[in-house]
Amino acid sequence: MKLQLSAPSNKLLQAEARITGSKSETNRLLLLQALYPNLKIENLSNSDDAVVMRKGLAISKGEVDIHHAGTAMRFLTAYFASQPDKEVVLTGSERMKERPIKILVDALRNLGADISYVGQEGYPPLKIKGKKLVKNKVELPANISSQYISALLLIAPSLKNGLEIHLIGKITSVPYIKMTLGLLDQIGMATAFDGQVVKVHPKEKVKSQTMVVESDWSAASYFYSIAALAEVGSKITLSSYKKHSLQGDSVLAEIYRDFGVETYFDRNTIHLKKISNPQPATLDLELSNAPDIAQTIAVTCLGLQMGCHLTGLHTLPIKETDRLGAMKAELEKFGAQVGITNESLTLKPSAIGESNVSVDTYNDHRMALAFAPLAMKTSFFVNDAEVVSKSYPDFWRDMARLGLRIKE
Numbered sequence: 403m404k405l406q407l408s409a410p411s412n413k414l415l416q417a418e419a420r421i422t423g424s425k426s427e428t429n430r431l432l433l434l435q436a437l438y439p440n441l442k443i444e445n446l447s448n449s450d451d452a453v454v455m456r457k458g459l460a461i462s463k464g465e466v467d468i469h470h471a472g473t474a475m476r477f478l479t480a481y482f483a484s485q486p487d488k489e490v491v492l493t494g495s496e497r498m499k500e501r502p503i504k505i506l507v508d509a510l511r512n513l514g515a516d517i518s519y520v521g522q523e524g525y526p527p528l529k530i531k532g533k534k535l536v537k538n539k540v541e542l543p544a545n546i547s548s549q550y551i552s553a554l555l556l557i558a559p560s561l562k563n564g565l566e567i568h569l570i571g572k573i574t575s576v577p578y579i580k581m582t583l584g585l586l587d588q589i590g591m592a593t594a595f596d597g598q599v600v601k602v603h604p605k606e607k608v609k610s611q612t613m614v615v616e617s618d619w620s621a622a623s624y625f626y627s628i629a630a631l632a633e634v635g636s637k638i639t640l641s642s643y644k645k646h647s648l649q650g651d652s653v654l655a656e657i658y659r660d661f662g663v664e665t666y667f668d669r670n671t672i673h674l675k676k677i678s679n680p681q682p683a684t685l686d687l688e689l690s691n692a693p694d695i696a697q698t699i700a701v702t703c704l705g706l707q708m709g710c711h712l713t714g715l716h717t718l719p720i721k722e723t724d725r726l727g728a729m730k731a732e733l734e735k736f737g738a739q740v741g742i743t744n745e746s747l748t749l750k751p752s753a754i755g756e757s758n759v760s761v762d763t764y765n766d767h768r769m770a771l772a773f774a775p776l777a778m779k780t781s782f783f784v785n786d787a788e789v790v791s792k793s794y795p796d797f798w799r800d801m802a803r804l805g806l807r808i809k810e
Contacts, residue, residue, distance in 0.1 A: 403786065403787045403788045403810060404760075404783055404784065404785050404786075404787065404810070405783065405784045405787040405798070405808055405809065405810060406781065406782075406783050406808070406809045406810075407774060407776075407777035407781065407782060407783070407784060407801075407806060407807070407808055408777055408781040408806070408807045409777055409778050409779070409780075409781070409806070409807070410778075410804065410805030410806055410807065411805070411807075412805065413632050413633045413636070413778060414632070414633045414635055414636055415628070415629070415632045415633075415636040415637070415638060415804060415805060416636070416637055417637075417638050417639070417803065417804045417805070418638065418639035418640070418641075419625065419638070419639075419640055419800050419803065419804075420617075420640075420641050420642070421617040421618055421621045421622060421640055421641070421642075422445065422446070422447050422448045422449075422617065422618065422621075422796070423445040423446050423447045423615030423616065423617060423618065424447060424615055424616055424617060424618040424619065424620075424649055425447045425449045425451050425452055425473070425618055425620070425793050426473070426578065426581060426618075426620075426649065427447075427581065427585065427615045427616060427648065427649070428443070428446050428447035428449075428452045428455075428615050429447075429451065429452060429455045429473050429474065429477060430477075430552065430556060430581070430582055430585050431443050431585060431613050431615065432446075432452070432455050432456055432459060433455075433459065433477050433481055433556045433557075434556060434585065434586075434589065436459045436481065437481075437556075437557070437559075437560045438560075438589070438607070438608045440607075440608065440609075440610040440611075441589060441608065441610075441611060441612075441613060442610075442611070442612040442613070443612070443613050443614075443615060444612055444613070444614045444615065445614055445615040445616075445617070445642065446615060447615065447618065447793075448795055448796070449791070449792060449793045449794065449795065450469070450470075450471070450791050450792045450793070450795070451471040451473060451474060451792055451793060454468050454469055454471045454474050455468075455471065455473070455474040455477065455478070458474055458478050458492075459478070459481065461490060462487060462488050462489075462490075463488070463489050463490060464490060464491070465490065465491045465493060466478065466482075466490045466491070466492050466493070467493050467494060468492070468493070468494045468498070469494055469495050469498070470494065470495045470497060470498060470722055470765065470792060471494070471498075471792075472498070472501060472549070472721065472722070473549055475492065475494055475498060475501070475503065475526060476503070476506055476547070476549040476550060476552075476553045477549070477552070477553050477556060478492055479492060479503065479506055479507065479510065479517070479528060479530065479553060480506070480510060480553035480554055480556065480557045481553075481556075481557060482530040482532055483510045483515035483516070483517055483530050483532060483533070483535070483557075484515070484532065484533075484534075484535050484557045484560060484561065485532035486532050486533055486534050487532060488530070488531075488532035489530070489531050489532065490529075490530055491520060491527055491528070491529050491530075492526060492527060492528045492530060493520070493526055493527035493528075494526055494527075495765075497722060497723070497765060498526055499521065499522070499525055499526050499527065500525065501525065501526070501720055502524055502525060502720060503524065503525060503526060503528070504523070504524035504525075505542065505543065505546055505550055506550040506553060506554075507519075507524075507528065509540045509541075509542055509550070509554060510535075510554075512537070512540050512541075513535045513537045513538075513540055513561075513565075514533060514535050514536065514537050515530075515533060515535060516530070516531040516532075516533055517529070517530050517531075534562065535557075535561050535562075536561070536562050536563055537563075538561065538563035538564055538565050538566055539565075539566045539568070540554070540565070540566075540567055540568070541567075541568045541569075541570055542554075542567060542568070542569055542570065543569075543570050543571055544569035544570055544571040544572055544573040544574065544598065545571050545572055545573070545574050545716070546574075547575065547717050547720075548574070548575035548576075548578035548579050549578070551567065551569070551579055551582075551600070552578060552579065552581075552582040554567060555567070555579070555582045555583065555586065555593075555600065555602055556582060556586075558586075558602035558604075559586065559591045559602050559603065559604055559605045560604075560605075561604060562604060563604060564601070564602050564603045564604040565601070565602050566599060566600070566601045567599070567600045567601075568598060568599055569598045569599070569600065570598070573598070574690040574691070574714065574716075574717075575650070575690060575691055575693070575717070576650075576691055577648075577649070577650025577653075577691050577692065578650055578691075579595070579600065580595070580648065581648040581649060581650070583595055583600070583602075584648045585613075585648070586602060588613065589608050589611065589613070590605070590608050590609060591603065591605055591608075592605070616642065616643060616644050616647060616648070616649065617640070617641065617642045617643055618649075618793070618794075619643070619647060619649040619650075619651035619652045619654060620649075620651045620694050620695065620793070621771075621793070621794050621797075622640055622643070622651070622654060622672070623651060623654055623694075623695045623698040623772075624698060624771050624772070624774060624775055624797075625638050625640055625674060625804075626654050626658045626661075626663055626674060626698070626702075627698050627701060627702045627705075627772075627775035628775040628778060628804060628806075629658075629663045629674040629675070629676050630658060630661035630662060630663050630676065630680075630702050630705070630706065630775075631702065631705045631706065631775055631776070631778035631779055632676050632778060633676065634662070634676050634677065634678060634679060635676065636675070636676040637673060637674065637675050637676075638673070638674045638804070639671055639672070639673050639674075640671065640672050640674070641670055641671040641672075642670040642671070643667070643670065643671065643672045644670070645667045650691050650692045651692050651694060651695050653691070653692050653695075654692075654695060655672075657687065657695075657699065658674075658702075660680060660683075660685055661680050661702055661706060661708075662676055662677055662678040662679055662680045663675065663676055663677070664677050679706075680706060680708065682706075682707055682708055682709075682751050683708055683709070683751075684708065684709035684710060684711060684750075684751060685699070685703065685708065685709070685710045685711070685712075686710075686711045687699065687710065687711070687712050687713070688713050688714045689712055689713065689714045689715060690713075690714030690715075690716070691714070693714065693715050693717050693718055694768065696712050696715055696718065696725075696729075696747065697725060697729055697768050697769065697771075697772035698768075698771075698772045698775075699712065700712065700729060700733065700747060700749055700772075701733075701772050701773055701775060701776050702775065703749055703751075704733060704736060704738055704749060704752075704754065704776065705754070705775070705776050705778065705779045707751055707752065707753050707754075708751055709748075709749050709750050709751035710747070710748070710749045711746065711747075711748045711749075712746060712747045712748075713745060713746045714745065714746075715745050715746060715747060716744065716745035719744065721766065721768075722764070722765060722766035722767070722768075722792075723764035723765065723766040723769070725766065725768070725769075726742045726743075726744075726746075726747055727742065728762075728764045728766065728769055729742075729747060729769075730742050730747070731762070732761050732762060732769065732773065733749065735756060735759040735760075735761065736754050736755060736756050736759060736776075736780070736782075737752065737753075737754060737755020737756050738750070738752060738754075738755075739752060754776075754779060754780050757780040757781050757782060758781055758782060758783070759782050759783070760782070760783040760784075760785055761773045761782060761783065761784050761785065762785050762786075763784065763785055763786045763787070763789045765786070765789060766789065767789050767790050767791070767792035767793050767794070768793075769789075770784050770786070770787055770789050770790050770797075771790055771793070771794060771797060774797070774801055774806070777806050777807075778806075
C-alpha cells in the first residue's frame, strides 16, 4: 500500500487520541502471565508484535514463527529454554535470521539451557529443548540491547534459585532494564539493581492481580512531532499516560521543549501544547536510553529547519533494518545533509528541498511512523505504509483524525 500524505487544511490543531498499551510493557507482562497464570492484563497493545508474542507463548512443540518481532525472539528464547515441557524451533523472517542472538544464547547455555542453531551460528532459527535451569549466575556485556537482559530477568523469578546478572562495561538502555524490574516489583518479586549487578529472587506463586498497561510513549512521539510542526497554539490530548512512567521514551516530554512543545499531565492524560517556534539550532542529544525516538527527532528537526547530532544509537543498525543507513537515505531525498557513524546521526540545518518524494520503509514500522509528521510541512509518498501494524495498527486512522490528508 502506497499512501500520499499532505498537510491538514488548518495547521492550528485541536485533537485527541487514545493510544493502546505499550508494546514493551505488554510483551513483558504476557511472558510473566505465562509463568504466573493468575495475572490479568488490561489495555494490551494491539500491535502485530504483541499478537505474535501471545501466539508464541501458547505453543509447546513444533515451529514458532515470530516474523519480524525482535522482542518476541529474545523473550521467547529465554522462556522456552526455561520450560521443561517445551521443545520448539524458534524462527522468523529473513531479516530476523540476520539479527544476532549469540550473546543471549551463550548466557542461557551458561545457565544450562539446551539451545542449538538450525542455520548460521549466532543467528536464528534456534532449536530449543526446555530444561529446568538451576544455575543462578551469569555475565553479560552491558552495552548490548536491553532486551537480552530483560529476557533473562523475566524468567528469573521462575528459576529454582533465581538469577544474578553481572553486567560488564558501560550499561546502556537503563530505563528498559528498570521497566522490567519495575513490573517484577509490582507483581511482588524481590529484585535489586546495584551498580553492575542485577538480582531477582525466586518465587513460585504470586497473588491474583490485574496489571494495567500504560499507553505507548514511542507511539506518543509521532504526536509530539506533529505538535512541533503545527502552528503555535495547537493542542493534542493523549491517553492513557503516567507522569512517573516506566518507559524510557517518556523523556520525550523534556526533549520536545526544545521544539516549543510543553507537556501538561492531567490524571491519565497528557496535553501537548505548541507554545513557541524554536530558533534554528543544532540539538545535541545522547539517546542510548531511548534509541527508538531517534528517527522521530531527526524528522522533526528537518521539518523545523534545525540540525541535530544524535549519539548512543549503536543498537539501530541491528533493528528491523539498518535504521541509521535507512534514515540517511530517506532524509537525503528531501535535500537534507546527513552523516552517520555506527552509533550516531548528524543532520545539518536546512530547508526541505524536495517534495512529492517516495519514502521507502524497509519493512520497518518506525520508518513510516517517524516520517509521517513531515506531511505538516510538505507532501510526499510512503511506500509499504501497512508496515505500521507491527506496533501501531491504528496509526493512519489516527493521523486522518488529526487532519492529515491521506490518499491511496
